[in-house]
Amino acid sequence: MRILLNPLDGMNLLSQNEVAKLQKSSNSPLYTLFRSCALAVLNVGHESDDLYNEFDDFDINLLSRERGLKIELINPPEAALVDGEIITGTQEHLQSVIRDILFNSSKYETTDFTNSVEVTNAIFDILRHANVILPTDLPNLVVCWGGHSIKENEYRYTKEIGYQLGLRGLNICTGCGPGAMKGPMKGAALGHAKQRIKNGRYLGLTEPSIIAAEAPNPIVNELVILPDIEKRLEAFVRVAHAIIIFPGGAGTAEELLYLLGIMLNPNNKSQVLPIVLTGPEESIAYFEEIAEFVESTLGKEARDLLKIMPNDPVRVAQFIKAKMVEVRDFRRSVGDAYQYNWTLSIDADFQHSFDPSHENMAALNLNLDQPKTLLAASLRKAFSGIVAGNIKEQGVLAVKQKGPFILTGDPSLMQKMDKLLMAFVEQGRMKMPGSKYEPCYQINIVS
Template sequence: MTTKKIPSTIVSPEGTLEHLSAMEVDELTRTKFDHPIYTLFRQCALAVLNAGAQTDSVEDLMAEFADFEIHFVRQDRGIRLHLINAPGDAFVDGKMIHGVRKLLFSVLRDVLYVRHQFDLNENATNIGELLSDGVYRVVRNAGVLRTGMQHGLVVCWGGHSIGTEEYKFCKRVGYQLGLRNLGIITGCGPGAMKAPMKGAAIGHAKQQHEPRRYIGLTENSIIAAEPPNAIVNELVIMPDIEKRLEAFVRVGHGLIVFPGGPGTAEEILYALALKLHPKNANLQLPLIFAAGESSRGYFDAMDTFLRKALGDDIAQHYQLIVGNPEAIAREMREAVTNVMDYRCEQNDSFSYNWGLHIPEALQTPFIATHDSMAELDLHLSREPYELAVELRRVFSGVVSGNIKEAGIRAVRDHGPFQLSGDQALMDTIDQLLQSMVAEGRMKIAGDYIPCYEIRS
C-alpha cells in the first residue's frame, strides 16, 4: 500500500544548523542531484522522515519514495529545505513533527561535517589516534558530550527483528534503567533499539529526571534499513560501522546486550576484542547479557560459540542475567558508578573514554566483498583478541549482505559470500548463524535467503 506523501513543503532549521558559513551555503545550493553529497543526504533524510517504520529493506524504501526530492533554499547565513513528495507520517496537520525536524537537520549537520573529519594524510603514522580524534570531533560537534554532573549512559545493543515477549522484556529493563537516572544509547532503530528507550522514558518521567537522553548512533549505509525510532532525541550519523562502534564504547559507560542477529554478534565480538587486548587489561567496560526466560537459549548458544571460538576464559568478560530487569538495572547502576570513580582516579573524561585502547584492526573499515570475506583468517591458532577481530568481520559481512544496499547488490549479482577456515571453527559459526535463521533474527519480514555459505 502506498504511503501518503506531502507534495511540497518548506522546512526551516531546528536544533542545529541555524547558522552556516557562506561557503557551506554556496556548496549546498549548487549541489546537483547526482552529487555524492546530495545522494547521501537524500537517503539519510528519507530514513529520518520514515522514522518508526517497521522495515529493514533499503530497496523497498527507496522504491516507495523514488520521487522524493530535496532542494536547498538560501536564506540569511543558512538554508531551508524544500521537500517534494516526503513521507506523510512525518507530518501532523500539514506541519512536520518537531522531533523529526530536529533529526532531519542532525542528518544535514553530520553529512556536512563528518566527510572532512577522516581525510587523513597518507603519510601519517598515528592513524589510530587521528581516527579516534575524528570520532571525538563528530560527537562533540553533535552536542553529545556534556560537562557537569554525569548520571551515566548505558549502551543497549540487540536485534531489530525480535518477538513481542523480547520487546516487552527490553522495555522493562529500560524502565528500570530510567528509574535509576541512566540515559540510553542504541543503534536508533526498531526492536531492541527502541524498547529500552521507550521504557526509560517512563522511568525518567516518574523520576522527573532531566536531561532525558535517548541517543541514536547510526551510520550512512544502515540508516535507511533501520530508520530512527520515535524516541531518539539525539541522532549522530557516523561514516561507517567501525567509527559507530568506537563512538558507542567511547561515549557509553556500560553495555547491555539483548538477543539479536548477526549485528548483535558483531557488537559482542567488538567489545570482547577490546577486553581481550593486552593494553586494556584494566579496562572498565561492564558487559551484561540480558534476556527473558523465554530467550535464554539465545545466550546459551552465544556462550557456546564464544567458548569454542575464544576459549572458556572468555566468559569472565561478560555477565548473564536472565529474567530479572531490576537485577540488570541495579548491576549496571553500580557498575556505571564504579566506571565514574575509576575515570576520576585516572583523570579521564566522564563523557568520553580516552583511556580505552582501540587497535587499528578495529578502526579500519571492513568492506564486505566476495574477496574480503573469502580472505578472512579464521583459524583457532590465532591469539584470542586477533580472532575476535576477524570474527567481528564475519558477522559484519553477514549484516551487509542482509540489509546494506551494497552488500545486497553484491550477493544478488555474484551469489553468497564464501567463508572458510578451521573445520571446528566453521562448524560453530554455522551453528550460531543457523540458530539465528531458525529464530527469525535475520529479517523483520519475509523468508530469509542466506547471504553466506560456510566451507571447511
C-alpha cells in the same frame, strides 16, 4: 507536495560560506547518500528492508537565502507530517543528516583514517559537534545492543529494562532503530517521566549504509550518523559507561565480537566497563548459544567478561546503577574523562573500514591458531559482511549479482559459526518478522 522548512536552533546560525558549502555538497556525488539518509529519518517508524523503491518520487534540496538556509522537501513520507507540518523531532533528525553527511564529509576529507589517534580524535570531534559530549559528574550512559528483528516478549522485556534504568536516572544509547534499540528508550522515557527527569537522553548512533533498515525510532532525541560501521562501534564503546546486550542476530554478534576483541587487549585489562547479557526466560537458548560460541572460540577469559542475567529487569538495573560508582572511580584514578573513554586501547584492525566484498570475505583469516584479539577482529568482519548481505543496499545487491559470500577456515571454527548462524535463522533473528530468510553466506567446512 512541496514543503519549505526553516532550520531549527543551531543550523539557523550558519554563515553564507557554510550555506554555500552545504548547498554545493547537496549537489555533489554525495547527494544519493544524503537523499537516502534523509528519506530514512523522515519515514520514522517504517520497519522495512526496502525503503527507497517505495518513495522514488521523494526529493530534498537545500536553498540558499540571505538569512541562511532553507530545506525543501518534495513529496516527503506522510509519517513525517502532522496536519501538513513536519514533526519537530523528525526535523531534528533531518538536520542531523545534513550535519553529519554534508558538513562532516568536507570537514574530514583530509583526515588520515589509517592513523589510530586521528580516528579516535575524529570520532570525538563528530560527537562533540553533535553536542552529545556533555559535562557530567556521574557516569550514567548505558549502551543497549540487540536485534531489530526480535520476538514480542523480548521487545516488552527491553522496555522493562529501559524503564528500570530510567527510574534510576540512567540514560540510554542504542543503534537508534526498531526492536531492541527502540524498547529501552521507550521504557526509559516512562521511567524518566515518573521521576520528573526532564533532560533524559536517548542517544542514537548509526551509519549511512544501515540507516534505511534501522531508521531512527521516534524516541531518539540525539542522533549521530558516523561515517561507517567501525567508527560507529568505536563511538559506542567510547561513550558507554555500561553495555547491555539483548537477543539479536548477526549484527548483535558483530557488536559483541568487536567489544570482546577490544576488552581482550592486555592494555584494557584494568578497564571498568560492565557487560550484561539479558532477556526473558524464553531467550535462554540464545544466550547459551552465544556463551558457548564465545568460550569455544575466544576462550574462558572472553566468556568471563560477560555477565548473563536473564529475566530480572530490577536486578539488572540495580547492578548497572551500582557499577556506575566503579566506573567513576576508575576514570578518576586514571585521569580519564567521564564523557569519552580516551584510555580504552583499540587496535587498528578494529578501526579500519572493512569492505564486505566477496573477495574480502573469502580472504578472512578464520582459523583458531592466531591471537584471540585478531581472531575476534576477523570474526567481527565475517558477521559484518553477513549483516551487509542481509540488509545493506550494496551488500544485498552484491549477493544478488554474485551469489552468497563464501566463508572458509578452520573446520572446527566453521562448524561453530554454522551452528550459531543456523540458531539465529531458526529463531527468526536474521530478517524482519514475516519474511523468509535466504542466506547471504555459505560456510565451507573442509575436512
